[in-house]
Amino acid sequence: MTESAPVRLGVDVGGTNTDAVVLRAHRIVGVAKARTSADVHSGIVAAVRIALDAARMRATDVAAVMIGTTQFTNAFVQAKALNRVGVIRLAYPASTAIPPFSDWPARLAGAVDGGARILPGGYEFDGRELNGFDAGAVRDVVSEFAGRGIRAVAISSAFAPLNRAMEDRAASLVRERLPDAHVSLSADFGRIGLLERENAAIMNAALADVASSVVAAYGTALGQIGLRCPLFISQNDGTVMSASEAARYPVLTFASGPTNSMRGAAMLAGVGEGIVVDIGGTTTDVGFLQHGFPRESSLSVDIGGVRTNFRMPDILSIGIGGGSRVLDGPDVRVGPDSVGSDIVTRALIFGGDTLTATDVAVAAGIADIGDRSRVRHLSAALIDAALHAIRGGVEEAIDRMKTESASVPAILVGGGRIIVEGDLRGVAPAIVPEHYAVANALGAAMGQAGGETDRCFDYERMSRDEVLAEARREATERAVESGAVAATVRITDVEEVPLAYLPGRTVRVRVRAVGDMKLEAAASRPEAAR
Amino acid sequence: MRRMFDPADVETLALGAGVLGTGGGGDPRVGALALRRELSVNGPPWLIDVDDVADSAFVVTVAMGGAPIVGLEKLLSDTFADVSVRRLERYLGRSVDAVVPLEIGGVNSLLPFMVGSRIKVPVIDGDGMGRAFPTLDKTTFSIFGLPASPLATSNEHGDGAIVECAANDRAEQVSRSILVDLGAACSSALFPMSGQDLKRTAVRRTVSLALSVGRAMRDARRAGRRPVDAIVEAVQACVPGTFAKPLFSGKVTDVERRITGGFNVGRGRLAGIEGFRGDAEFSFQNEYTRFAVDGRLTAVVPDLICLLDTATGDPVTCETLRYGQRVHVLGLSCAPALRSAKGLIACGPGAFGLPERYVPIEELNP
Numbered sequence: 001m002t003e004s005a006p007v008r009l010g011v012d013v014g015g016t017n018t019d020a021v022v023l024r025a026h027r028i029v030g031v032a033k034a035r036t037s038a039d040v041h042s043g044i045v046a047a048v049r050i051a052l053d054a055a056r057m058r059a060t061d062v063a064a065v066m067i068g069t070t071q072f073t074n075a076f077v078q079a080k081a082l083n084r085v086g087v088i089r090l091a092y093p094a095s096t097a098i099p100p101f102s103d104w105p106a107r108l109a110g111a112v113d114g115g116a117r118i119l120p121g122g123y124e125f126d127g128r129e130l131n132g133f134d135a136g137a138v139r140d141v142v143s144e145f146a147g148r149g150i151r152a153v154a155i156s157s158a159f160a161p162l163n164r165a166m167e168d169r170a171a172s173l174v175r176e177r178l179p180d181a182h183v184s185l186s187a188d189f190g191r192i193g194l195l196e197r198e199n200a201a202i203m204n205a206a207l208a209d210v211a212s213s214v215v216a217a218y219g220t221a222l223g224q225i226g227l228r229c230p231l232f233i234s235q236n237d238g239t240v241m242s243a244s245e246a247a248r249y250p251v252l253t254f255a256s257g258p259t260n261s262m263r264g265a266a267m268l269a270g271v272g273e274g275i276v277v278d279i280g281g282t283t284t285d286v287g288f289l290q291h292g293f294p295r296e297s298s299l300s301v302d303i304g305g306v307r308t309n310f311r312m313p314d315i316l317s318i319g320i321g322g323g324s325r326v327l328d329g330p331d332v333r334v335g336p337d338s339v340g341s342d343i344v345t346r347a348l349i350f351g352g353d354t355l356t357a358t359d360v361a362v363a364a365g366i367a368d369i370g371d372r373s374r375v376r377h378l379s380a381a382l383i384d385a386a387l388h389a390i391r392g393g394v395e396e397a398i399d400r401m402k403t404e405s406a407s408v409p410a411i412l413v414g415g416g417r418i419i420v421e422g423d424l425r426g427v428a429p430a431i432v433p434e435h436y437a438v439a440n441a442l443g444a445a446m447g448q449a450g451g452e453t454d455r456c457f458d459y460e461r462m463s464r465d466e467v468l469a470e471a472r473r474e475a476t477e478r479a480v481e482s483g484a485v486a487a488t489v490r491i492t493d494v495e496e497v498p499l500a501y502l503p504g505r506t507v508r509v510r511v512r513a514v515g516d517m518k519l520e521a522a523a524s525r526p527e528a529a530r
Numbered sequence: 531m532r533r534m535f536d537p538a539d540v541e542t543l544a545l546g547a548g549v550l551g552t553g554g555g556g557d558p559r560v561g562a563l564a565l566r567r568e569l570s571v572n573g574p575p576w577l578i579d580v581d582d583v584a585d586s587a588f589v590v591t592v593a594m595g596g597a598p599i600v601g602l603e604k605l606l607s608d609t610f611a612d613v614s615v616r617r618l619e620r621y622l623g624r625s626v627d628a629v630v631p632l633e634i635g636g637v638n639s640l641l642p643f644m645v646g647s648r649i650k651v652p653v654i655d656g657d658g659m660g661r662a663f664p665t666l667d668k669t670t671f672s673i674f675g676l677p678a679s680p681l682a683t684s685n686e687h688g689d690g691a692i693v694e695c696a697a698n699d700r701a702e703q704v705s706r707s708i709l710v711d712l713g714a715a716c717s718s719a720l721f722p723m724s725g726q727d728l729k730r731t732a733v734r735r736t737v738s739l740a741l742s743v744g745r746a747m748r749d750a751r752r753a754g755r756r757p758v759d760a761i762v763e764a765v766q767a768c769v770p771g772t773f774a775k776p777l778f779s780g781k782v783t784d785v786e787r788r789i790t791g792g793f794n795v796g797r798g799r800l801a802g803i804e805g806f807r808g809d810a811e812f813s814f815q816n817e818y819t820r821f822a823v824d825g826r827l828t829a830v831v832p833d834l835i836c837l838l839d840t841a842t843g844d845p846v847t848c849e850t851l852r853y854g855q856r857v858h859v860l861g862l863s864c865a866p867a868l869r870s871a872k873g874l875i876a877c878g879p880g881a882f883g884l885p886e887r888y889v890p891i892e893e894l895n896p
Contacts, residue, residue, distance in 0.1 A: 094686040094715070096608035097564035097644075124713050125600050131687075158603045193602045195560070400854035405783060405801075 006063035006519035009051070009227070010445020011044055012260060012438075013069040016281060016341035017415070018043040019441035020051035022062075026267075026446075030055025031438050040071065040214075041221035048225055059226035063519040067218055068234035068260040068444035072250040075210045077304035079107060082206040083152035083182070084114030086145035088138065088174075089198060090121025090157035090166050094130060100156075100198055105305040112206045114150045117141045121166045122158030126506075130158050133166050135173060142177045151178065152205040156186035156198035162456055162508070182208035182248075189251065189310045196300055196309035203306065204251040211250035215243050232447060232517075237311055238263050238293050239514055240447035241482075251310065254303060258315045260443030262287045262294045265411040267446055268433035274409035275398050275427065278439070279416035281323040282338035286316045286397040293492055293514075316401055320393045322416030323347070324357040332385035334360075334393070348374045357419045360386040367418035395425045402426065413439035449517050450492075451478025454510040467509060468494065475513035484515030532578045535643060535653065537569040539741055544640060546744030548845040549761060549860075550736070551635020552834050554817035555662035556598055557847070561637035564606045568644045575646030578628065580656045580734045587627040587725035590618060591658060591671070592645050593638045595683065595705065596714040601637075607686035610641070610717035611648035614690065617682035618719040621692050630654040630728060632669065632720075634736050635662030635817075641717070653737070658721070660733035660865035661834050664793060664816040666702045668832075668877040670867045671721045674731040681705060681720035685712040733865040735769065742768045747843055757843030758858040761836075765862060773863035773892040777821060777828050779804040779840065782855045787814075787848070794848055803856060804840075810859070814848040819882045821859060829861040830884065832868035832877040833891040836860040861891050 005025035012019045014036060022030035032050035037043035044067075052059065075081060087100040100116035101109045119137045122130040145153065155170045164187035171183045184205040190197030218231060233246035234256040246253065262276040272292040278285045288295040294313035301312045319336025323343040327333040339346040339354055346352035348359040349370025355378075361367040363375035364383050402408060407428035412420060413436040424430050435442065453474035457467040472491055479489045493512040544558040551558075583589065592615060594601065615626055626649065629642045634657050646653040658669035666678050678701045684690030691708050695701040701720075709716050723731070742764040750760035758776050765774040780800025787796030793815050800810040813820040818835035821828050829835050837846040840856040851857075867873055869890065875881065878888045 091604065093609065093688075094607050094713075095605035096686075097567060097606040097610065098560060099567075102563045102567065103559075122604075125597070125603070128713075130604070130713065192599060194605060195602075399781070400856075402854060404853075 007057060007061050008445045008519065009048065009062050009065045010441045010443070010447075011048065011065065011067045012257070012440040012444055013040060013044065013067065013071060014257070014440070015070060015074070018047045019438045020047040021435075021438050021441040021445050022051050022055040022057060023442070023445045024055075028435055028442065030057070031435060031441075033438070039217075041217045044218070044221045045224055048222075048227070052225075060228070062227055062229050064229050064232060064517065065222060065227055066232045066234060066240050066444045066447045068256050068440060069214070069253060070257050071214055072207055072211060073254050073303065076203055076207060079111040081210050082111050083208050084150060085112050085152045085154050085202050085205040086114045086141070086150040087116035087198070087202060088141055088153065088155045088170055089116065089118045090133070090155070090170060091194065092118045092120045092131060094122065094158055095194060098195065100202065103195065103199075103307060108304055108306060112202065114152070115145065115148065121170075123160075123163050123166070125159060125162075127163060133169055135169070138170050138173045139177065142174050146178055151180065152182040152184075152208045153178070154184045154186070154198065154201040154205040156194060156201055158194060160185070160187040160197070161191055161454065188249065189308075191309055193300070193309045196307050199306050200251055200308045200310045203303070203308070204249060207250040212247045215247045219243065234260055234444050234447050235450075236313060237296075237450060237512075238443075238448060239450035240517065255301075255312050255315070257440060258285045258287060259294050259313045261285070261413055261440040262289055262313065262443065263292065263446055264439035264441070264443030265413045265433070265436075266292045267442060268413070268435055268439055269409075269411040269431045271409050271411060271431065274411065275401060277394060277398065277410055277412050277420075279412065279414040279419065280321045281340050281343060281416055282319070282321045283317045284320050284394060284397065284414075284416070286318070286394075286401050287313055288401045291492060296493075314401070316397050318393050318397050320357065320390055322356070322358045322419055326355045326357060326360055326382075326386045328355070328382055332382060332389060334386055334389045357386070357390060358416070360390075361419045361421075366421040369418070390419055391424070394420055398424060399426050412436065447517065448514045449479055449482045449484035450512060450514040451475050451480070451482055451484070452510065452512045453478065454508070456506050456508050458506050467507070468511075471509045471511040472513070475511040479513040479515050483518050484513075485518045486515070489513050489515035532576055532582060532652070535574040535577045535646075537566070537574050539744075540566050540569070540640070542744035542748065543737070543740055544744070545747055545845075546740035546742070547634050547636065547639035549743050549747070549836050549838070550660070550740055550834065551639075551662040551845065551847075552817040552836050553814055553846065553848040553851075554664065555633065555635025555639070556601070556637055558636050558640060560601070560605055561640035565640045565643050568611060568647045572647040575643060575650070576652035577655050577737060578652040580654055580729055580732050583628055583654065583725040583728055585724065585726040585729075587728075588624045589628050589630055589654065589723050589725060589728045590615060590626055590719045591630050591632040591721045592641050592717065592719050593632040594641060595716050595718050596709050600714040604686065604713070604715045606637075609684070609686060609688060611644040613684040613688055614682040614717045614719040615645055615649060617684060617690055617692065618680065618722060621680060621682065622722060626651055627725075628652045628654050630732060631657040631737065633657055633659040633662045634740050638662075639737075639740065654728065654732065655737045656732040656734045657736045658732065660736050660868070661832070662817055663877055666698055666720075668881070669721075670731050670733055670865065670873070671723070672698045673867060673870065673872045673876050676721055676723055676727055676731055678702070678720045680722065681718055683708060683712065683716045683718040685716050690716070731867075733867065739765065739768045751843055756858070758838050758860055761860060773861070773895075775861055775895055776858055777861045777895065778802065778810045778823055778859040779806045780810050780857060780859070782851060782853050782857065783809075785851055785853060796848070798851065800857065800859070812859075813884065815882050816848065818848065820879070820884055820886070821861070827886055827889065828894050829891045830879050830886055830888060831882055832864040832873065834862035834864055836862065861895065863891050
């Protein structure tokens with residue numbers, strides 16, 4: 001059986017390293033780490049080749065490649081190669097005191113703002129139209145955008161999460177005039193909160209060109225290796241989307257890194273509930289696992305200073321990592337400054353001149369890398385104080401993420417994991433799994449297929465049980481449509497929001513379903529198929 | 531005294547009002563964005579002391595009404611800076627001479643400045659609570675017998691109504707049902723009063739207080755000091771005789787909340803940190819209402835209970851408070867008017883369904 005089980009290849013493209021993991025029947029059969037290259041794709045090629053060699057497999061054995069990437073987040077935050085976005089908000093005369101881009105940092109607004117108009121439209125909380133849709137006004141604005149060379153458009157409307165019809169109508173008018181334009185709709189992203197949801201749509205539109213070129217580059221890299229299987233990209237909820245979907249919805253990859261490392265950690269440790277501590281070079285990310293998935297954040301999340309409210313893992317990030325600088329003095333401090341990926345030249349143990357958290361761990365004898373003789377001069381008091389600061393920071397972060405005071409299992413992963421050893425307060429047990437350094441790529445490889453339904457039901461017309469059954473069925477169908485094996489689909493989230501001030505008993509129900517990806521073993525697939 | 535409101539102070543005011551909003555009042559961010567824009571177009575208004583208003587002046591309060599979730603979708607309409615004030619002026623046949631904030635906390639502490647900027651009238655350095663509360667009866671205006679009616683309310687289309695009721699609780703009830711029909715995010719102009727009424731009822735210098743608190747927090751962060759200590763100094767310097775003291779520092783170990791009658795109601799517990807021992811418990815109804823350490827009451831409404839995140843120094847609202855968060859708890863004495871017999875009926879412990887008798891915070895913490 002094992003021989004014919006589909007082989008998955010997971011790749012994590014990080015700022016410093018590109019990791020690859022080869023999986024057969026949920027078992028790791030090959031791992032690799034390569035430096036992330038400036039062109040990104042040659043780093044992917046290198047990591048994948050090493051991993052396949054380690055697994056003694058050929059490219060044609062692979063049934064699917066899943067890539068997790070921070071490239072879109074980085075491109076946005078650094079304002080690199082972003083599209084200018086024309087924004088149409090359907091809400092006039094509401095919201096006019098706060099036009100689109102009001103809360104953007106000047107640097108990003110300068111790169112992205114391609115003109116924004118607030119036009120009649122949108123809905124009231126009870127489904128009434130806030131204002132009639134004005135097709136003529138939309139056409140005029142689109143013509144103006146076209147005249148100025150705008151090729152990416154974001155559309156938002158008041159209460160789009162309850163009714164997206166006007167956003168859809170506006171989108172079709174944009175496509176009439178600008179058939180090749182990228183169009184992002186707020187209804188596809190966040191939840192209640194017009195400004196944050198609109199921001200997500202604008203970010204997505206701003207990334208349109210970056211997304212299509214990055215996705216194309218991934219295809220080229222895989223082609224060079226001879227991989228002819230489907231390519232999937234990690235989303236931030238533990239599921240994957242096809243390469244063509246990723247080119248359309250790049251913001252859904254934001255924060256997929258922490259999600260992948262948490263899911264990978266869960267699998268490595270065989271634990272579905274507990275804390276994951278992912279220690280990198282500069283930061284430590286702490287998250288909470290529920291049913292093998294990260295808990296979702298209920299608050300708004302800032303990306304590059306722009307506030308959004310789309311689904312994100314609830315992650316607490318602290319400025320302590322393997323490359324954190326250690327400052328000696330009456331009050332020994334660790335981080336938040338870090339040498340980052342330069343640790344390989346700047347840390348004392350590697351012949352550099354900067355005292356880092358990793359140097360302290362080596363001096364204390366809890367890690368054994370580099371040249372230990374170069375940290376022999378460090379005093380026991382300094383070592384103790386620095387380790388105490390690291391442990392204290394990590395323990396406090398763990399405590400903040402727990403939902404109860406009882407001890408919970410914690411899984412320690414990430415390349416910087418070596419700076420923490422032994423038991424941690426509030427944790428039982430502390431687990432350091434094998435392959436802890438490639439949890440992220442493993443999480444990518446384990447990406448699942450998901451589906452969601454999110455709409456309003458009237459509990460006076462249907463019983464609550466009937467409503468929930470219907471919503472579960474819809475979510476399950478959508479998960480299967482996006483590639484899940486029907487038998488493996490399960491409901492991961494049910495949220496009911498009563499709209500208390502409405503007549504009747506209207507409740508907004510959101511249900512999410514996920515299942516294992518349906519993959520065909522390479523052998524049973526026609527060679528030419530993609 | 532009369533000075534120009536400094537546009538650079540918008541965020542400072544929002545921050546300070548967040549603290550004095552004692553966990554309620556909503557997110558002032560939307561209000562701050564709208565105010566910044568208004569000031570850049572129409573210029574800053576004057577800020578004047580209560581006692582500098584002429585007895586014969588015509589003064590109104592302005593406030594947003596409706597459901598918070600609707601405000602998140604419809605934000606603020608540009609027209610809210612004058613539409614309801616103009617409606618009330620037309621109805622009463624008089625021009626407004628100044629606007630006074632209804633409360634300090636959230637968007638309602640910023641909206642009066644938008645109005646002042648747009649219609650070119652001064653904003654009064656004072657308000658009707660000296661903090662935030664959820665309903666109109668809990669204002670000093672109401673406690674001292676001023677009618678909230680006639681009040682004008684308007685939605686973004688300019689559709690609206692004038693409400694006239696003999697009693698303020700009826701005015702609130704009637705206007706709430708109109709608000710729902712108007713789309714549940716409306717601006718209102720209410721408590722039309724004379725300068726003489728204002729002097730008799732308003733809590734003085736609360737805008738200055740919010741600004742000093744906001745400034746002290748900002749400076750403390752820059753200097754690496756605890757904002758909570760800086761707030762204590764700022765409050766005592768700004769309103770001499772005010773009781774201000776950090777009551778506790780703790781980690782949230784439990785929060786339970788439910789929506790009852792449109793209010794965000796609940797309670798929670800803290801375990802002591804940073805030198806504080808024992809367990810504390812608190813209750814809230816939109817704002818924090820009660821705080822006790824090891825079963826002993828240390829603060830209760832109408833005195834102010836403010837929670838600040840220990841890491842960021844930011845005020846922590848009842849809606850966002852969650853397990854594991856570390857907070858400093860700051861207690862402040864409320865405006866004396868709220869401690870009068872009528873004040874305590876309107877906003878003392880009994881008004882929030884709490885069993886305790888009111889004891890001033892300075893007596894609870896000798």
